[in-house]
Amino acid sequence: MEVTLRIRRFNPEKDKKAYWGEYVLKDCGPTNRVLELLHRVKWEQDGTLTLRRSCAQGICGSDAMRIDGRNRLACKVLLLEYGDVEKIKIQIEPILGLPVIKDMVNDTPAPVNSEGAPRERLQSIADRERFDDTTKCILCACCTTSCPSFWANGQYVGPAAIVQAHRFIFDTRDQALQERLDIMADADSVWRCRTVYNCTPACPRGIQVTRAIGEVKLAILKGGR
Amino acid sequence: MQTHQFDCLIVGAGGAGLMAALHASKGTKTAVLSKLYPTRSHTGAALGGIGAALGNLEEDRWEWHAFDTIKGGDYLTDQDAADILAREAIDAVIDLEHMGLPFDRTEDGKISQRRFGGHTNNETGKPVRRACHAADRTGHMILQTLYQQCIKNNVNFFDEFHVVDLIKNGDRYAGVAAINIDTGELHLFQGKAIIFATGGWGKVWEVTSNAHSLTGDGAAICFRRGVPMEDMEFYQFHPTGLYPTGFLITEAVRGEGGVLLNGRGERFMEKYAPKIKDLASRDVVSRAIYTELKEGNGIKGQRYVHLDVTPATVNRYLAEAGETRRIDEHFIESKLAETVDQGRTYAGVDPVREPMPIQPTAHYAMGGIPTNNDGSVIADAQNTPIPGLYAAGECACVSVHGANRLGTNSLVDLVVFGRRAGIHANDYVKQAEFVPLPPDAGKEIEAELKRIRISSGKTRPAILRARMQTTMMDNVGVFREKPNMEKALDTLRELKESFKKDLTVDDRGSRFNTDVLEAWELGCLLDIAEVTAISALNRQESRGGHARDDFPKRDDVNWLKHTLAHLQPDGQITIDYKPVVILKYQPKERVY
Numbered sequence: 001m002e003v004t005l006r007i008r009r010f011n012p013e014k015d016k017k018a019y020w021g022e023y024v025l026k027d028c029g030p031t032n033r034v035l036e037l038l039h040r041v042k043w044e045q046d047g048t049l050t051l052r053r054s055c056a057q058g059i060c061g062s063d064a065m066r067i068d069g070r071n072r073l074a075c076k077v078l079l080l081e082y083g084d085v086e087k088i089k090i091q092i093e094p095i096l097g098l099p100v101i102k103d104m105v106n107d108t109p110a111p112v113n114s115e116g117a118p119r120e121r122l123q124s125i126a127d128r129e130r131f132d133d134t135t136k137c138i139l140c141a142c143c144t145t146s147c148p149s150f151w152a153n154g155q156y157v158g159p160a161a162i163v164q165a166h167r168f169i170f171d172t173r174d175q176a177l178q179e180r181l182d183i184m185a186d187a188d189s190v191w192r193c194r195t196v197y198n199c200t201p202a203c204p205r206g207i208q209v210t211r212a213i214g215e216v217k218l219a220i221l222k223g224g225r
Numbered sequence: 226m227q228t229h230q231f232d233c234l235i236v237g238a239g240g241a242g243l244m245a246a247l248h249a250s251k252g253t254k255t256a257v258l259s260k261l262y263p264t265r266s267h268t269g270a271a272l273g274g275i276g277a278a279l280g281n282l283e284e285d286r287w288e289w290h291a292f293d294t295i296k297g298g299d300y301l302t303d304q305d306a307a308d309i310l311a312r313e314a315i316d317a318v319i320d321l322e323h324m325g326l327p328f329d330r331t332e333d334g335k336i337s338q339r340r341f342g343g344h345t346n347n348e349t350g351k352p353v354r355r356a357c358h359a360a361d362r363t364g365h366m367i368l369q370t371l372y373q374q375c376i377k378n379n380v381n382f383f384d385e386f387h388v389v390d391l392i393k394n395g396d397r398y399a400g401v402a403a404i405n406i407d408t409g410e411l412h413l414f415q416g417k418a419i420i421f422a423t424g425g426w427g428k429v430w431e432v433t434s435n436a437h438s439l440t441g442d443g444a445a446i447c448f449r450r451g452v453p454m455e456d457m458e459f460y461q462f463h464p465t466g467l468y469p470t471g472f473l474i475t476e477a478v479r480g481e482g483g484v485l486l487n488g489r490g491e492r493f494m495e496k497y498a499p500k501i502k503d504l505a506s507r508d509v510v511s512r513a514i515y516t517e518l519k520e521g522n523g524i525k526g527q528r529y530v531h532l533d534v535t536p537a538t539v540n541r542y543l544a545e546a547g548e549t550r551r552i553d554e555h556f557i558e559s560k561l562a563e564t565v566d567q568g569r570t571y572a573g574v575d576p577v578r579e580p581m582p583i584q585p586t587a588h589y590a591m592g593g594i595p596t597n598n599d600g601s602v603i604a605d606a607q608n609t610p611i612p613g614l615y616a617a618g619e620c621a622c623v624s625v626h627g628a629n630r631l632g633t634n635s636l637v638d639l640v641v642f643g644r645r646a647g648i649h650a651n652d653y654v655k656q657a658e659f660v661p662l663p664p665d666a667g668k669e670i671e672a673e674l675k676r677i678r679i680s681s682g683k684t685r686p687a688i689l690r691a692r693m694q695t696t697m698m699d700n701v702g703v704f705r706e707k708p709n710m711e712k713a714l715d716t717l718r719e720l721k722e723s724f725k726k727d728l729t730v731d732d733r734g735s736r737f738n739t740d741v742l743e744a745w746e747l748g749c750l751l752d753i754a755e756v757t758a759i760s761a762l763n764r765q766e767s768r769g770g771h772a773r774d775d776f777p778k779r780d781d782v783n784w785l786k787h788t789l790a791h792l793q794p795d796g797q798i799t800i801d802y803k804p805v806v807i808l809k810y811q812p813k814e815r816v817y
């Protein structure tokens with residue numbers, strides 16, 4: 001099949017503003033991933049196309065971009081999604097809400113982290129399960145940059161930071177519960193979430209992001225996990 | 226050029242680099258430089274577990290872990306290093322738990338453990354539950370936890386600073402040169418101690434589990450600046466790469482009961498390793514798969530076999546083995562969540578319901594920058610340490626993995642030897658002086674990067690890279706023989722010539738110029754590929770991950786020794802040897 005990539009291009013050393021570039025790739029197959037197609041453009045047609053990528057298997061979180069209007073990891077989008085057709089057109093742009101350095105490369109703020117012999121400390125299977133979902137986060141920023149509250153107000157810590165906080169707040173071993181809840185109760189924190197739900201489908205790891213945010217809100221109201 | 230000064234410089238921010246950083250930074254000025262954001266490092270892709278003889282589910286001893294490591298390494302493992310690895314693994318895992326790593330739990334709340342290839346109860350020879358795990362994203366959790374701890378402890382990070390050279394002043398190492406990827410500016414970093422923790426070089430081969438970023442930069446830089454490379458012929462092909470991408474399917478799939486089946490539906494590992502079957506060492510299983518494929522036993526005549534972890538199949542073989550344990554779909558979904566997702570996303574296969582297509586995939590470098598047990602880089606066969614230079618993790622060769630690494634031991638290596646390198650460097654910088662930067666520091670690499678940026682030949686880096694990857698896959702892969710390796714060397718030299726004389730890139734700018742940096746990385750890959758092929762051609766025996774059709778037997782009389790490859794000033798590579806440390810275990814035939 002033939003794929004046309006419509007890519008939002010911007011080179012700070014040449015361009016006053018961003019523009020759309022189109023690249024046609026022949027002989028694509030259904031198991032080709034968008035990342036491979038971007039590599040084909042870069043390696044065969046235009047080496048100036050710039051993007052971050054590393055593992056190419058959905059675990060490092062480097063290649064978050066907006067593909068046909070949705071935040072995705074380019075390495076996790078296969079052409080099969082587009083069905084069995086001869087010609088496909090895919091639109092690719094950088095994630096929104098963060099300054100663009102060059103092409104798909106955003107100026108990503110260092111991810112917000114709220115942190116956290118004898119034998120190991122004991123923890124029941126149920127207590128471990130309580131925060132399993134949020135341990136999956138790879139800090140790719142797909143959730144935060146799909147959030148209208150974040151677009152409107154860059155001071156908002158955003159869903160990714162709350163997911164990180166959730167991972168510790170609901171870990172029974174953690175000793176800074178109240179401190180974390182206080183940070184999360186700040187005006188630019190969890191209450192900026194208006195449950196738009198954009199973050200949940202944007203997560204390439206399948207984390208129930210909005211649910212986690214809701215659980216943090218509840219914990220603040222209850223004053224505990 | 227901007228100049229920075231730190232007591233300790235750490236190059237690479239995966240598990241080994243971050244572990245080293247936590248310890249090196251205590252009371253010193255330490256900086257971590259990484260060409261990626263730290264959490265993008267490939268430690269995050271390690272899946273199944275970290276081995277430690279905690280004995281939480283059944284009897285286990287660290288001495289057994291040490292022996293399994295030595296046997297797994299086909300007796301090329303230095304036995305003092307294996308003892309350290311196995312003993313300190315226990316502390317390291319407890320340490321990680323206290324840092325907050327969310328391990329899975331047993332019924333009584335302890336860290337849960339599972340089986341992994343080559344890890345056995347030494348008395349019965351049966352597989353033992355030794356791999357501590359957080360679902361099948363153990364590496365991800367190690368990386369996240371260590372990064373969180375580094376942030377908490379105010380470690381200095383230079384993210385997206387690509388280290389491209391090691392700066393020498395006479396015989397001494399004074400610092401590193403790094404490109405700020407965002408601006409394209411070259412910075413000089415002076416350091417009393419430099420720790421390389423840059424990972425492996427899977428991108429030398431066509432089919433690999435490795436990230437695009439694993440281009441062997443750290444090893445290549447050291448090699449070019451006078452450091453020998455140890456045991457480069459020993460490169461591990463992991464048996465279960467997803468077909469056709471080569472992405473890793475964790476050994477935990479077999480640890481939980483999954484089996485390998487050929488095109489005739491036979492569980493062929495029963496022939497090759499009657500005792501522990503699918504859980505034999507990785508080199509053994511990869512060769513078995515290649516042999517099956519050669520005999521026409523692939524699935525539907527294709528170049529892959531099946532890995533089957535569906536409950537029906539697993540339970541059938543558990544029953545046959547007389548085990549009472551049974552698994553269901555929920556078990557697979559939760560214990561192997563990443564694997565299930567990968568199968569569904571990348572192969573269109575649902576591992577819960579159908580077998581996965583798999584092929585061996587280039588996975589892990591046993592060889593690399595030679596170090597002693599403190600992480601100090603050594604200069605020669607007499608183990609003379611180089612003051613201030615350290616290496617840890619996959620880029621280093623302690624040698625704890627010998628000729629073949631056991632599953633889970635890469636994560637153990639990171640935390641145990643990353644910590645040792647960090648602690649030792651911390652001691653060192655407290656009494657050492659800075660080596661002055663020479664007046665021409667960074668000039669040579671600046672000129673080389675400029676040469677690439679303005680090159681106007683005819684060959685794109687991607688073309689050279691693809692040719693290198695196929696020639697290495699075909700000729701310096703799972704099975705090797707002299708004429709093929711000679712052919713590979715000829716090709717590599719031709720490619721290196723094109724790289725020097727006929728390269729072209731499109732991006733002539735400064736900012737975020739990944740076109741130039743990818744080309745520079747290709748230069749590293751070509752150097753690494755060459756020293757790998759030369760070391761492989763030189764070793765006339767089969768041992769662990771190095772299997773020669775023309776020398777099919779292990780030869781302890783002539784080859785029970787480590788290879789050290791040296792780059793001479795004229796560009797020639799010469800080889801000498803270093804003895805293997807043998808303590809308790811005399812080499813025996815390796816049977817699984």
